[in-house]
Amino acid sequence: MFRTRLRVGLAAALAVLCVVITPAASQAAVGPWVSVTIGLPPPASLSGGNCWVSFQSHLDSGSGALMTGPGGRCYGGPDITPGSDQHGEQGEYIEVHVSGAWHDSAGDCEGHAGFVLGDHPDNGTVRVAGSIPEGVVIPLNGADVRDVGCDIAEVCFEYFHNSVLDDSDTVCVSKSIPAPAETETTGECQEGEPVKVSIVQKAYPSGTSVYDSLEVSLDVAGGGPLTGWNFTAFERGQDSGVAHNQNPGGDIPKGKVIRWVRREATDPVPDWSNVLAGVEVYHFDGASPADDWNANQDPESNRLAASVPLDASYWFGGITDPGHCRWWFGEKVVNFPNTTQDEPFAAANSQVIPGPEVGDPPEAPDESNWTPWGGILSVLNSIWNAIKDLASSVAGIVGQVVSAIGGIVDDLLDGLVDLFVPADGFFDDTLDGFSDAMDGTTLGNYVDALGDITPAGTSSCAGPSISLPMVGPGTYQPLSACSGGMSSAAAATRVVIAVSVGLSAAFAVIRIVGRGFGWDPGTGGRE
């Protein structure tokens, strides 16, 4: 009973110890926290740092984001939310917001965002490399996404450490956009309202004479094309407003995308801020595809244009008209109940998610943005980290105890050596002093009188010589064993004596040494 109670008590004490130690051990590994939000548009500046994040949006097989930290472990539970459900149709965008609190022991992180379309040939990646300061937004609406025409099964966020994929964690959410509340309606598409056109994709200046891509997207509402309209997209300033793409047919199909990819400028661009990219949409009712749009346009009344400077930013725009109300980006101007098509994309901004103070554990995720994967993985990650920290702590304690015991033993042995082992030369000096003390004394005189005891002759097979005057002159050697039967007898005697002495000595050694350990083999019992 007592032993059972003792075990229960030890188990309870150990459990309490684990509870007490685990948070402290986990907290000890926590350093600066970095909050990350991935969505639209991209951050303008990302630089430095020791970690990086890559976000991959898989249209066919889901998406993911990678986070690594060559300077240390990146902790955190991401919370990802697809910001838009504009999926599956040509010309639409993908918008995914990911936010989470991250920890990097090195202090900061870098990131790049991208998307992968599974096995789709339009796989592409939009990367924004650089550090991720306190809160960042990474875009996923890459140029190649728009013509995919496939569905987004899910959006995932994957992060790992030191580029080790096996050490990664993934959080996925299914694509969904909640229906907007009716109270959020801000406008209606009215007859006569101007059609808005905007550039909807980023231009990536590269060097001074090229840009990697420029994409312009137009969309019309409903299921049909925007009949009677024409448009052109231009880059003005460098090529003097030359239209690089146009719609000579007069109809603007749904999701029309105008794209330039890595356009080479004629001359080096001195100042990209003076280069404009724009879209002009012209409306001329009754025009046929064969009509010259330049001849039929009415620039004064129906020309709709928008142009923006080419800097490293995103612009979003849309096109609306009284018959084809559809609004994409920017301010919400129309309300379609029970649908999300009229919902604008999120405003282009970066959101900073305040992280906890340095050394504090991550805050509990917001329930409104909580995702099952994020929660589960966050908990599992925390448990795993706690286990590792606890194991590390126990190992450290054991190591310290062993080291301490080893130190005590070493000190004890050193003390015993110092206590019992005399200094070098002590016995020689003592013996010399003993001899000096004995010299001249009675005992010393007796010892000196004995002198050296040395044999007079040499050993041989002849044996000792004995003189027997009573028998006769001369000496006798009765034990001569140089030949004959005496030689054999002597040899046999030597063997018998050697064996006897050897066995006796062996038994004596065992008994003597055994008695030193308290074991007497002669009696079979202890002393």
Added chain:
Amino acid sequence: VIVEAFVNLLVGVADLIFSALGHAAAPGFVRNLGGQLSTIVDYSASMGAWVPWSALGVAIGAVMAAHVISLSVKVIRMLLSLFTGGGGAA
């Protein structure tokens, strides 16, 4: 150091004994004793054909070494018993 103190104590006792014995000269039979012992040793050495003196020397040395080892073990056990509360006392 305990051993040094112990040996010095023994040397002091020996000095005391030596001084107490005086300084008498050894008598004649003692002076002749060395020669007689040498004769005995000579006889013994001449018995090498019959007696394996080397084996005896090894046996005697082994027994003496065993006594030294046993004594050392007992001393160590005695010292360890000081730290074990008497457990394993020699």
